[in-house]
Amino acid sequence: MKSKYYVSVLVGMSFSGLxxxxxxxxxxxxxxxxxxxxxxxxxxxxxxxxxxxxxxxxGANVNAIVDLSVCTPENGADSSSTKGGxxxxxxxxxxxxxxxxxxxxxxxxxxxxxxxxxxTLRYEVKANGNIKVTSFLFSIPSYRLINQVSFDCVxxxxxxxxxxx
Numbered sequence: 001m002k003s004k005y006y007v008s009v010l011v012g013m014s015f016s017g018l019x020x021x022x023x024x025x026x027x028x029x030x031x032x033x034x035x036x037x038x039x040x041x042x043x044x045x046x047x048x049x050x051x052x053x054x055x056x057x058x059g060a061n062v063n064a065i066v067d068l069s070v071c072t073p074e075n076g077a078d079s080s081s082t083k084g085g086x087x088x089x090x091x092x093x094x095x096x097x098x099x100x101x102x103x104x105x106x107x108x109x110x111x112x113x114x115x116x117x118x119x120t121l122r123y124e125v126k127a128n129g130n131i132k133v134t135s136f137l138f139s140i141p142s143y144r145l146i147n148q149v150s151f152d153c154v155x156x157x158x159x160x161x162x163x164x165x
Contacts, residue, residue, distance in 0.1 A: 043162035049127050049155060052098055055163035062088040064100075064123070065160045071133065071153035080151065088161070096127035105140065116140040129155040 043063065046052045055062055064087075068080040091100040103120040118138045125131050131154065137147040153159050 043164040045156075046161040046163055047156055049096070049098065049125050049129055052125060052155075052161050053093055055161075056088065056091055056093065056098065058165070060163040060165050063162045063164075064088055065162070066133070067158055068133065068151055068153070071151035071158040074150040074152060077149045077151075080149075098125040099123065108137075117146070118143065123159070125155065125159070131155060131159050133159070 043061075046055055046062070052062065063085060065085045066083060068082040071080075073079055086102045088098075088100050091098060093099075099122070101120055101122045103118065105116060105118050107114045108117045109115075116139075118140055120136045120138070122134045122136070123131060124134075130152065132150055133153055134148065134150040136145060138144060139146050151158070155161070
């Protein structure tokens with residue numbers, strides 16, 4: 001059986017580093033577009049708090065990649081092998097400190113019985129490049145604090161930032 005569709009792919013790159021991938025699937029008999037366009041982008045790394053602040057001030061989309069395994073837990077807490085990523089939005093800059101947070105609902109299975117929880121991770125990036133990451137776990141629906149732990153990280157070690165303009 002012959003395919004009724006023809007797929008063409010076009011890849012382009014702009015001076016800002018934005019990679020554009022266009023794919024068009026066309027019905028051979030009528031040449032009607034089925035798929036329009038996807039865009040993929042990559043960013044430049046922000047290696048200092050000043051570069052992070054400038055990118056945020058300029059309205060860049062900033063992403064953070066987190067690796068708590070290279071951070072130091074505070075107050076004798078257990079280390080963490082948690083890795084993840086997030087968009088830095090919203091954020092606040094006050095007295096040279098960039099602050100932002102991520103809150104999400106999840107399920108804890110530590111007690112053997114699945115229980116809904118809410119986790120907030122707060123990030124404080126200081127002017128010298130030191131970063132404090134604090135995790136707050138709340139039970140749902142009461143929002144009673146059930147655990148709090150902090151980690152000391154350094155920019156480019158524990159947290160890396162990337163900006164897309």
